[in-house]
Structures are given as C-alpha cells and as structure tokens.
Amino acid sequence: MTAKIGSKVTGMEEAIAAIPPGSQIALGGNTVHRSPSAAVHELVRQEKRDLTIIKTAGGYDVDLLVGAGCVAKLIVAYVGFENLQGLAPQFRAAVEQGRVVLEEQTCTSVITGLRAAAQGIPFMPIAGMSGTDIVRGRFLSVRNPYGEGEVVTVPAIWPDWAIIHVQEADTAGNARIRGTQFEDVLMSKAAHQVLLTCERIVDGSEFASQPDLTTIPAFQVDMVVEAPGGAWPASCAGCYGVDEAYLAEYYQAASGASPEKIRSFVTQRAVGIPQTAGATP
Amino acid sequence: MSLAASGAASSVDTANLTPDVMMAVAMSRLLRDGELAFHGVASPLPMVAILLAKATHAPNLVYLNITGSIDPTPGHLPHSTVDPLLLQGTRSMITLADAFDLSARGELDTVFLSGVQIDPAGRINMSAIGEYGHPKVRLPGGAGSAFLMSTANRILLWRTRHDPRTFVEQLPFVTGTGNVDRVVTPLCIFRRDPEQNRLVVESIHPYSSAEEVAAQTGFAVDVAGVPTTPAPSEQEIAALERVDPEGVRRLEFS
Numbered sequence: 001m002t003a004k005i006g007s008k009v010t011g012m013e014e015a016i017a018a019i020p021p022g023s024q025i026a027l028g029g030n031t032v033h034r035s036p037s038a039a040v041h042e043l044v045r046q047e048k049r050d051l052t053i054i055k056t057a058g059g060y061d062v063d064l065l066v067g068a069g070c071v072a073k074l075i076v077a078y079v080g081f082e083n084l085q086g087l088a089p090q091f092r093a094a095v096e097q098g099r100v101v102l103e104e105q106t107c108t109s110v111i112t113g114l115r116a117a118a119q120g121i122p123f124m125p126i127a128g129m130s131g132t133d134i135v136r137g138r139f140l141s142v143r144n145p146y147g148e149g150e151v152v153t154v155p156a157i158w159p160d161w162a163i164i165h166v167q168e169a170d171t172a173g174n175a176r177i178r179g180t181q182f183e184d185v186l187m188s189k190a191a192h193q194v195l196l197t198c199e200r201i202v203d204g205s206e207f208a209s210q211p212d213l214t215t216i217p218a219f220q221v222d223m224v225v226e227a228p229g230g231a232w233p234a235s236c237a238g239c240y241g242v243d244e245a246y247l248a249e250y251y252q253a254a255s256g257a258s259p260e261k262i263r264s265f266v267t268q269r270a271v272g273i274p275q276t277a278g279a280t281p
Numbered sequence: 282m283s284l285a286a287s288g289a290a291s292s293v294d295t296a297n298l299t300p301d302v303m304m305a306v307a308m309s310r311l312l313r314d315g316e317l318a319f320h321g322v323a324s325p326l327p328m329v330a331i332l333l334a335k336a337t338h339a340p341n342l343v344y345l346n347i348t349g350s351i352d353p354t355p356g357h358l359p360h361s362t363v364d365p366l367l368l369q370g371t372r373s374m375i376t377l378a379d380a381f382d383l384s385a386r387g388e389l390d391t392v393f394l395s396g397v398q399i400d401p402a403g404r405i406n407m408s409a410i411g412e413y414g415h416p417k418v419r420l421p422g423g424a425g426s427a428f429l430m431s432t433a434n435r436i437l438l439w440r441t442r443h444d445p446r447t448f449v450e451q452l453p454f455v456t457g458t459g460n461v462d463r464v465v466t467p468l469c470i471f472r473r474d475p476e477q478n479r480l481v482v483e484s485i486h487p488y489s490s491a492e493e494v495a496a497q498t499g500f501a502v503d504v505a506g507v508p509t510t511p512a513p514s515e516q517e518i519a520a521l522e523r524v525d526p527e528g529v530r531r532l533e534f535s
Binding site: 030083 | 366
C-alpha cells in the first residue's frame with residue numbers, strides 16, 4: 001500500500017464530500033461525549049444517503065443522522081440521551097416505522113467485531129452471550145477446536161471510514177486524545193480510512209517529547225480537519241462539557257420532525273459553539 | 282404509590298422517606314468492601330450507590346465505569362454517567378474493552394444494570410415493546426447488558442418503576458440474562474432464588490406494603506411474612522447528602 005504521508009489538512013466541506021453515499025462509518029465518542037458532531041452536521045448538510053453507522057453507544061449524533069434521512073442501517077448497542085432526555089425520538093420513530101435496518105448488538109460485540117477487523121481476521125470468539133436474543137440469527141457458535149464446549153463468534157466489522165474527533169492533531173494526522181478513548185483508537189485501526197477532526201492543529205514537533213501520548217499515528221489517517229468545538233453539543237474532555245440546553249432544544253424540535261425540518265434545524269442552530277455549552281470538565 | 286407505613290419500627294421517620302433515598306441506600310448496602318463494581322450509561326443511582334458504599338461500609342471497593350476511571354472523586358456529579366467529570370481524581374485509566382475483558386475472565390465482581398421490563402427469572406428487555414421486528418416502542422438497547430449479564434460474577438438490577446407493565450410474566454425480547462442476584466425497586470428488593478431461578482420478594486420498603494408489591498408486580502409473588510427493608514440510618518442519610526448533595530439520583534424519577 002501507499003503510505004499516507006504529508007499534510008492531510010482539508011476543510012470540513014471537502015472532507016465530507018470525499019465520503020461516498022452508502023459508506024459504512026464508525027463514529028467515535030460515546031453517548032454525548034466527544035462525538036464527531038461537526039462532521040455529523042456536515043453529513044446532514046450534504047444530505048449524504050444510505051450510510052451504515054457503527055457505534056457502541058450513540059446519542060445525538062446517531063439520532064440526528066437517522067432523522068435527516070442519511071442512514072440505511074445501524075450497527076449499534078444503544079441509542080439514547082441517557083437521563084438527559086427521553087427515548088431518542090428519530091431513532092425510535094425510524095425503527096418503529098421500518099425506515100432503517102437495525103442490527104442490534106451489545107457494546108462488547110461491536111468492540112469484538114472491530115477487533116477482528118483490526119487484526120485482519122474474519123470473525124472473533126466472544127465470551128458469554130448465552131440466552132440473549134441478540135445472538136439469535138446473527139452470531140454463530142463454533143466448537144472449541146482445542147477443548148470442550150462451544151463459543152459464540154462475532155463477524156468482523158470493517159468500516160469504510162472512521163470519523164473521530166480529538167483534542168489535538170498535527171497536519172499529518174498524529175492525534176492525541178485527552179480523557180477517555182472510548183472505541184476511537186480501535187476504530188482507527190479497523191477502518192479502511194480515517195477522518196480526524198480536532199479542536200486544534202498543533203506543531204507535530206510538540207508531540208516528539210511525549211510520543212506515548214499520541215494514540216493514533218499519522219500513517220493511518222487520511223484527512224485532518226481543524227474544527228474547534230467539533231464535538232459540541234457533546235462534551236470534549238479538557239475543553240467543554242455537554243450542552244444540555246441545546247440537547248433539550250434538539251429533543252423538542254426533533255420529536256415528530258421531518259428530515260427537512262431536521263436539516264433546517266441543523267443549518268440554523270448547529271453553528272459554532274454557542275454560549276450555552278456546559279461547564280469545562 | 283402508597284406511602285402508608287408498614288408498621289415496622291425504625292429509627293428514621295419513614296413518613297418522609299422517598300424512593301430515591303431508599304433505593305440509593307438499598308443498592309449501596311448490596312455492595313461489598315474490596316470488590317470491583319461497574320456501572321454503564323444512564324446510571325445515576327448506581328453511581329451514587331457506589332460512591333455512597335465507598336463513603337460508608339466499603340471504602341476498599343474499586344469503582345469502575347465507562348469513562349475508564351478508577352475510584353474517581355468527582356467534585357460534582359454529572360447527569361450523564363459517561364461524563365468526563367467522572368475522570369476527576371483517577372490515577373490510572375482503562376478502556377471499556379479492558380473492562381469487558383475483565384468480565385470475560387471472571388474478574389468483574391458486580392455490575393449494575395437495568396431493564397425497561399424484567400421477568401420472573403430476572404431477565405431484562407431493553408430493546409422493544411411489542412413485536413421485535415415491528416415494535417410499538419423501540420427502546421434504547423441494552424448497551425453492554427447482554428455481554429455483562431452472561432459474564433460478570435454478580436448482576437444487581439435496579440428499576441425506578443414498579444408496576445405490572447415493568448415486572449412482566451413474559452418478555453417480547455430478551456436483551457440480557459444471567460447472574461442476577463438482587464433487583465431493587467421503589468417498593469421492594471427482590472432476591473433471585475437460584476434453585477427456582479425466580480425472583481422472590483426479600484424485603485418491602487417501609488413506606489410500601491405487601492398488598493402494594495403484589496398488586497404492582499405482573500407475575501405471582503409470595504409476600505406473606507416478608508420483612509421490612511431497614512430504613513436508612515441517620516449516618517446513611519448524612520453520607521448520601523455528602524455524596525449527592527444536588528440529588529442527581531432523582532434524575533431517574535423525572
């Protein structure tokens with residue numbers, strides 16, 4: 001393969017335009033934390049279609065993409081707003097009305113599928129999983145070839161793209177994640193291509209003094225977009241907290257809204273980081 | 282819910298005892314000193330219960346959560362239980378995959394989970410109400426439940442609603458099953474009897490009654506002679522106020 005070297009900095013519009021409709025996209029972050037929200041907003045603005053979205057636990061990001069009509073299929077274990085709001089309105093409506101295909105998983109099986117892809121193998125065994133209907137018709141068991149019993153397996157999940165928001169990256173795509181990684185580093189290894197968005201682009205020579213803090217290496221990254229506030233309204237550790245007021249506003253607007261209404265909400269409302277952003281953690 | 286007192290003697294005024302306090306204390310008491318305990322997303326009560334246990338009878342409990350922090354000392358409690366506020370005070374970090382690996386190896390002692398619906402065997406539904414393929418209500422999904430219930434050593438369920446639509450005879454979809462020890466509700470504590478693989482009422486909270494528990498449970502329960510859950514002590518209430526002064530636990534009741 002050709003190594004991914006040199007500057008990969010581009011604008012958000014160009015970066016998202018490079019992702020074809022129908023792509024399988026793994027989204028970084030967890031529930032309403034360090035979600036790649038600015039990239040998601042741009043996916044909505046460009047009316048990207050037929051996406052498959054992969055995530056352990058999604059929130060605003062997944063609900064919004066579903067509501068805007070961008071999603072054909074979800075590979076997820078949870079979509080919700082935790083205790084901040086009620087059931088995810090657009091996710092719920094789309095599944096109830098059969099407008100998206102839901103491949104319901106458990107967080108661990110998503111991780112196991114990504115691990116298989118990262119390791120270049122077609123499937124991977126997973127511990128436990130007996131008795132749950134999530135296994136039924138989806139995950140096949142194999143006989144343990146070295147000992148007793150059967151073990152459940154999970155097929156590899158190979159995302160076309162991982163979209164990950166980080167605090168700091170250099171122009172080549174070396175990235176530092178502050179706080180919790182979630183599945184982001186794993187996604188960067190499992191995906192064929194990686195779009196990084198970052199709070200700030202820093203001089204890569206700064207990373208040389210503490211390279212152990214760089215958890216995503218540049219050679220795995222395809223595009224870098226500087227997007228200050230790019231996780232908002234999700235939190236971004238060390239930068240800003242969850243914007244609960246905005247999420248409440250989204251929840252109101254999104255309940256029962258058409259894709260057009262969702263898109264116009266994003267166009268009008270999801271611009272920059274507003275004053276309502278929560279306390280810095 | 283009836284606030285009628287059960288008549289059991291208690292040192293604390295049970296007329297003012299609310300379910301959020303009773304549940305937080307009851308959940309906390311179930312935790313053991315020195316064990317590894319974990320909670321996931323949307324878990325304000327487990328977060329408070331774990332911190333309360335560490336502040337009272339279980340100072341050596343190891344507190345794990347999705348942020349990967351270990352024994353955090355958050356300055357104030359977040360509304361989302363995956364919030365970076367839960368990183369405060371941690372001296373090391375693990376990934377979520379690490380926490381699951383620990384469970385797979387049989388080294389995760391206790392996990393708090395919930396279910397929108399719970400059946401007599403302590404199985405949970407977090408997926409859909411109605412027919413799974415064409416649900417009447419699509420629920421959020423169980424996050425890590427399916428895996429954790431089948432691998433963690435002990436599952437403590439909690440649910441802030443106790444009515445016949447929540448505790449049901451049969452689930453339309455089993456999101457997770459296995460290793461349930463107790464279920465804490467606003468009205469009572471269920472213990473799973475491993476012999477029958479069935480939930481039995483272990484104790485009834487001071488402000489509820491045998492009649493209420495039986496009427497609000499959608500499957501048959503034996504409530505005859507069931508003792509009253511000991512009311513929170515003054516020390517427990519004082520510690521709860523220190524741990525959760527803003528009442529984040531009450532988010533689950535809104």
